[in-house]
Amino acid sequence: MSQLSGQKLIYTVNAVAGLAIFFFGYDQGMMGGVNTSPDYVQTMGLGFSTYEGSSEGYVVTITEPTKQGGIVSIYYLGTLIGCLIGGVTGDRIGRLKTMFIGGLWVILGAVLQCSAQNVAWMLCARVINGIGTGYLNAIVPVWSAEVATHTSRGAFIALEFTLNIFGVVVAYWLEFGLGFVGDGRSQIRWRFPIAFQIIPVMVFMVILYWMPESPRWLIKVGRLEEAKTILQRLRSHSPPSTDETGEEGHFVANVEFNSIVEVVKLEKKHSKMNSYWNMFWGIGSGDLHIARRVQLSIWLQILQEWVGIAAITVYAPTIFAAAGYGARKAQWLSGLNNITYMIATSIAVVTIDRWGRRVGLWWGAVGQGIAMILAGAFSRLLKDHPDQAAAYGGAAASFIFIYTAIFGATWLTIPWVYPTETFPLEVRAKGNAWGVVGWSIGNGWLTLLNPVMFNKIGENTLHIFGAVNFLCIPLVWAFYPETANRTLEEMDLLFASKSPFVWDEERHFTKLKAELADGRHMSDVVKGISSSSSSEDVVAKQ
Known part of the structure; x- marks a missing residue:
């Protein structure tokens, strides 16, 4: 692989990063099937199972929803810890070594999870597994963004997240198939899927040996010749020339x-x-406004979960059951929904750089909000009019499919791309780690609350998520500037404005770009930001 260059090398890096993201999706999707395994429910003391006939098999009844949610959500405590450690490690020792360390944590956590004998054991194993995932989530997207060109950066990461959802699909159908082993109550139904995640992670760790380090990180630590060699290999599809x-x-x-x-x-x-x-x-960031970028990254990831996907991913069978479908049919529908999810993600590969981040977030929020509210409304009608179950149940299920497709095409990828783009190289891994902190908080919060919400307020849970989607629209409009088709080095200019509002940032960015076009150096332009602040305020008032 050391002989690869140009597009072949970029595609190879994309595929290797995608392997880690595949694991990430598999690991998330896995718990949906584990939670419906009778032996797991009995071993962890979460409830009981009853036999509903050959067509439905054993159906699980959860009597401890808070405990069930706690086992799922504590994983995100691990991802929060892991991303913070990984961010420091990634900036200090490099992207490749940090990803390898993350893989070791994942393997240890997976081994402990698949051998768990009680709740305490499972909780500890989930935290350890989460730490490894946090490492990978903090560094893999950064590595991808730093290798890609500025015009394909979004598509690069979006393509990897197609593999992420493929991981969810594999997890779901593997567990669905294992439900037919024996009478469906065997330990293998939940222990094997947990152990299976070790395979892609081990392959990923081995291949890292031949992968190029991020040239941007190499420049940061002073390894200039090595960085230039790698950068020339990555950009060798461009015609050779003589520089200035x-x-x-x-x-x-x-x-x-x-x-x-x-x-x-x-x-x-x-x-x-x-x-x-x-x-x-x-503190100490001056006109780079790092705190602003931190808040944007954290809240975009929290909102990504609160628009409803955390509920759909883990509790889709519950939602389809509420829509009037039997246990086995609800499982089939959940599996088909995941396939729709994966196919829709490929739309982002084409649109994320062409339309930009803001447009994707806007139309995604509108479509998702409408779909969520209508899914909840038809679920309510189903309860009130059971004689029309086929019509109302089918409508509710259809809008869940529509929601998932729109999310896959928009909100799935953009909140992951944004933090990899917006931070300075000096703290880029730590900056992306702040995004993972937001993702961990959003996921942990919701996976703990979801079973309680569905238990207490039923389909109104979907109405809450629908409302959050519409609240996202003005937030994106006012505070999230466009990053598509801008180089990573231009982000310092984009966030240089004293004002946090998009319209002020764009106007100030245009002004600074014009100064660079006139031949001034980046350091001189940024050095003049503070002195020009007063004149900027005057322009804003005018």
Whole structure:
């Protein structure tokens, strides 16, 4: 693989990163089937199972929904811890070594989970597994973004998340098939799916040996020649030329290299921003406004879960059962819904860079909100009019499918892409870790609350998620600037405005870009931001 270059090398990196993201999706989707395994429910003391005939098999009844939700959600405590450690490690020792360490944590956690004998054992194993996932979630998207070109960065990561949902699909159908082994009450129904995740992670860890390190990280730590060599290999599909220094090489790669070097010199002047504490409060970041970027990343990931996908992923069988379908048919529908999810994700590969991040979030929120509210409404009508179960149940199920498809095409990928783009190279891994913190909080919160919500308020749970979708629209409009088709090095200019509102940031960005076009260096432009703040305020008032 050391001989690969150009598009072949980029596609290979994309495939390897996708293997880690496949594991991530598999690991999330896995618990949906585990929670419906009679032996697991009995071993963990979550409820009981009853035989409903050959067509339905054993149906699980959960009597301890809080305990069930706690086992699922504690995993996200692990991801929160792991992403914070991984962010520090990724900026300190590199992207490749950090991903390898994350893989070790995952394997240890998977071994402990598949051998768990009680709740305490399972809880500890879930935390350990989550730590490894946190490592990978914090670093894999960063590695991908730093290798990709600025015009294909979104599609690069969106393609990986197609594999993420493929992981959900594999987990679901594997567990569905294992439900037919014996009488459906065997231990293998839940222990084997947990152990299966070890295979893709081990393959990923082995292949990392031949993968290129992020050239941006190499420049950051002073390994300039190695970085230039890798960058030229990555951009070798561009025609070779002679750059302004007279050195033979790939013109595109050399221009990009020089731009990264200049930005690294600038960012090192803000070395006090390196700790998580300083990043959160903006201490030492000056006009880079790191705290603003942290808040945008955290809340976008929290909102990603509160628009409803956490409920659909784990509790889809429960939702379809509420729509009037039997246990076995509800499982079939959940599996088909996951396939729809995976196919829809491929739409993001085409649209995420062409339409941009903001448009995707807007139309996604509108479509998801409508679908969620109507799914809840038809579920309510089904309860009130059981004589029309076929019509109302089918309508409720259809809108769940529509919701999932729209989410896969929009909100699935964009909140993962955004934090990888918006932070300076000096703290990019830690910055993306803040995004994973938001994802962990959103997921942990909801997986703990979902069983309680469905138990207490039923289909009204879907109405709450629908309302959150519509609340997202003004937030995106006002606070989330467009990052598509802009280089990672341009992000410092995009967030240089004192105002957090998009319209002010865009106007200020245009002004700074014009100064660069006039021949000024990046360091000189950013150095003049503070002195120009007063004039910027005057322009804003006018």
